[in-house]
Amino acid sequence: MIELLAITDDPAPTAAPVRIVPAGGLGLVVEPAPHGELDADALWRRESLLEELMRERAVLPVRLGTRLEDAAAAAEAIAPRRAELAAALERVRGAVELSVRAAAAGAPAGADGFAATAEAAHARLAAHARASARHEGPELLRAAYLVDRGDVDGFVVTVRDLQHEHPGLSLLCTGPWPPYSFTEGPAR
Amino acid sequence: MSSAGAIAERDVALVDLVDRLLGGGVVIAGDITLSVADVDLVHVSLRALVSSVEKARPQQP
Numbered sequence: 001m002i003e004l005l006a007i008t009d010d011p012a013p014t015a016a017p018v019r020i021v022p023a024g025g026l027g028l029v030v031e032p033a034p035h036g037e038l039d040a041d042a043l044w045r046r047e048s049l050l051e052e053l054m055r056e057r058a059v060l061p062v063r064l065g066t067r068l069e070d071a072a073a074a075a076e077a078i079a080p081r082r083a084e085l086a087a088a089l090e091r092v093r094g095a096v097e098l099s100v101r102a103a104a105a106g107a108p109a110g111a112d113g114f115a116a117t118a119e120a121a122h123a124r125l126a127a128h129a130r131a132s133a134r135h136e137g138p139e140l141l142r143a144a145y146l147v148d149r150g151d152v153d154g155f156v157v158t159v160r161d162l163q164h165e166h167p168g169l170s171l172l173c174t175g176p177w178p179p180y181s182f183t184e185g186p187a188r
Numbered sequence: 189m190s191s192a193g194a195i196a197e198r199d200v201a202l203v204d205l206v207d208r209l210l211g212g213g214v215v216i217a218g219d220i221t222l223s224v225a226d227v228d229l230v231h232v233s234l235r236a237l238v239s240s241v242e243k244a245r246p247q248q249p
Contacts, residue, residue, distance in 0.1 A: 004216060040202060047205055064209035066216050077216050085214065099204045135211070144212075174204045180212030 001033035004066045004074045006050055006178070009089040010057040018049050023075035024082045026089075029053065030074060033067045050178045058093040060085060061178045088183055095130055095146045096176030098155055102141035105170035114140055117169060121162045128155045133181040140169070144181035152176060 006029040011022035020027040029049075034042065046064075053059050068074045078085060102121060104114045118140035126132040129145035136142070147155050152175075159173045 007214060043202075043205055043209060046209075061208070061213040063213040063215050068216075074216075088214075097208075099208075101204075135207070172200055174201045177204070177208060180208035183212065183214045 001067050002030045002070055002074065003033045004062045004068060004077075005029045005031060005046065006053065006062055007060045007078065007085055007089070008053065008057050009086070009093070014053060014056065016049055016052045018053070019071075021071040021075065024079060026078070026082065026085060027057075028071065028074050028078065029059075030071055047178075051176075054096070054178050058089045059178050060088055060092065060183045061180050091131070092146065092179040092182055095148050095179065096152060097179045097181055098129075098145045098147050098152065098173060098175035099177065100125060100141065100143050100145065100159065101137070101139045101172045103139045103170045103172075105168060114168065117166050121166070121169070121171070124158060124162060125155065128158055131182055135181070144177075146179055146182045147176075149176075 005018065008020065008027040008029060009025075011020060011025065011027035014020055019030050021030055022028075043064075050059055050061055068077060100121075102118045122132070122134070122141055122143055125143070125145055128151055129147050131146040133144045134142070135144065145155065156173065159171055163169070163171045
């Protein structure tokens with residue numbers, strides 16, 4: 001069994017410690033399926049691999065735990081979606097994903113006020129991004145932003161500005177991540 | 189940065205990583221096999237894990 005970690009636009013071999021299988025012009029990033037239980041270190045190791053690869057080519061992460069019989073089976077599985085995946089790779093090329101979560105930090109002084117502030121914060125951040133995706137969560141805002149590499153610093157400055165302007169919000173920004181939230185078509 | 193601060197930041201990032209690994213990425217037909225133990229995964233991420241794994245199950249025809 002192999003695990004399919006990611007799909008890339010470049011089937012050429014890489015210096016990263018991972019195998020790339022050419023498939024219809026794309027590259028399938030595979031490794032032997034890990035045995036036993038995953039722990040946090042294993043998840044971070046996988047993340048580091050993708051980040052290393054992402055520095056040299058466009059990468060679409062694949063859902064954790066995607067296991068196939070062998071590389072040929074993986075190539076067969078993606079063949080019908082080649083055009084869709086190639087288009088997704090073009091959309092994420094040169095960009096990274098940043099995560100922002102906003103929670104109410106102060107006393108509960110009108111949840112509506114906090115919600116409106118979080119919406120305004122989202123609008124300001126989305127203006128820095130190629131695309132954005134909202135996720136459900138217990139926070140006022142849980143969102144991912146697809147940001148050009150060159151705009152990451154500007155995005156982070158905006159997060160800091162927002163935090164400064166709205167001390168009642170607690171903003172958490174992580175990344176840059178591979179584009180986990182932007183592997184499907186444009187946000188609707 | 190204090191080591192406590194570093195650990196807290198890593199935990200925050202781990203929550204985001206686990207969210208992404210389980211809820212994001214290209215979904216390809218194949219076996220989704222997951223076995224995550226390590227109780228050090230922060231509590232919040234384990235809850236995210238449970239709900240995301242439920243969501244990831246294939247729909248019954």
